[in-house]
Amino acid sequence: MPELPEVETVRRSLEKHLLGRIITEVIINKSKIIKFPEPEKFKFLLEGDKINSLGRRGKYLLFCLKSGYTWVTHLRMTGQFYYVKPEESLLKHTHLIFELDNGYQLRYVDIRQFGTMYLLRPEEFKLIKGLRDLGPEPLSNGLSFDRFCRLLEGRRGALKQLLLDQTFLAGIGNIYADEILFDAGLHPKRLVSSLSLQEKKALLKSIQKMLQLGIENRGTSFRNYVDGDGRKGSFQELLKVYGRGGEACCKCGQPLTKQKIAGRSTCFCSTCQK
DNA sequence: CGATTCCCCTGATAGC
DNA sequence: TGCTATCAGGGGAATC
Incomplete structure (x- = not known):
């Protein structure tokens, strides 16, 4: 499930292939992925255009x-881009193919079809x-501790809910939310309003660190x-709580708790996270 | 207005 | 072996 680090990794991997490339043809197998404008217009406008840069928000x-247009994509749960030669075998769930002026193709594959394009x-x-x-970028230099505190003002509810809220900070999803809270030693159900200054500092530090x-x-x-x-990533080898409900906590050895919080399955250590 | 639930969708896994 | 039920989940919409 691509969150900020995964999307950033995709951006970097595609950037080296796509800068300066012209999209010569767009093949649409599954038009529901394209939300705006109408798929026919999307295709018409995109064909012949040139990729100047790749960004992420x-x-x-x-x-x-x-x-001057921006082609926006959200990978949601299972969206993937593949930069391949045309003779490469077609994966199941290939919904869109973007042919490029160097003969390569950029293919969009999405098992659950939740991804969106504009x-x-x-x-x-x-x-x-x-x-x-969208809230600010968590890794931008502009996110000082003072600004972080101002963002917390007026926010209520549990920390888990806060971290998943894209209008608070942009890009954190379920995996990193759980890892951030464990790293900060904060319970996912802790109320935003109850955080001390030190805990706020720890939270911001863990957000940026993770x-x-x-x-x-x-x-x-x-x-x-x-x-x-x-290529696969390797952060799954460093996960300390996500997907580890019932397993022993790496710090204290107590079994990790798994619980649904803010509508998402949440793993945490009730001993280490207060 | 906020909180909760449903929904989109496929595949992995568990249980029988 | 093969069937069915459950879970996974980002975010938008509907509902409470």
Whole structure:
């Protein structure tokens, strides 16, 4: 499930292949992936355009085009891009194929079909609620401790819910939320309003540390995540709580608790996280 | 307004 | 072996 570190890894893997490439043809096998504009228009507009740069905002991947349009994609749960030669065998669930001017193809594969794509003019970004309401980038230099504290003001509810809220910070999902809270020693049900200054500092530090560590390890391949070159990440080997309910805590040896919090399965250590 | 539930979808896994 | 039930989950919409 691609979160910030996985999307960033995909961005980097694709960037080295796609900079300056022209999209010569778009083949649409599953039009429901394309949310805006209409798939026919999406195809018409994208064909002939050139990829100037690749960006990322939270979990959104942004292809910035010469025309001024931005091709926006969200991989959701199982979306994958593959940069391949045309003769490469076609994977099941290949929904879109983007032919490039160097003879290669960029293929979009998505088992659960939850992924979304848009082609937007700058003024159209505000039409996409998830993109418009995104909180700041957790790894940007602009996110000082002071700003983090201001973001926490007026927020209520449990920490787990807070971390998953994309309008708070952009890009954290279920895996990194659990790992961040374990690293910070904070219980997922702790109320935002109850955090001391020290705990806020620990939380921000763990957010930045775990996301950075995720990127350095090229993401988490828990189920089937791979980057644009088909390579797996290795962060799954460093997971201390996610997906480990019932196993012994690596710090204290007590069994880890698994519980549904904020609608998501949550793993934590009730001894180490207060 | 916030909190909860449903829904989209396929595949892995458990239980019988 | 093969069937069915359950779970996984980002985010939007509907509902409470």
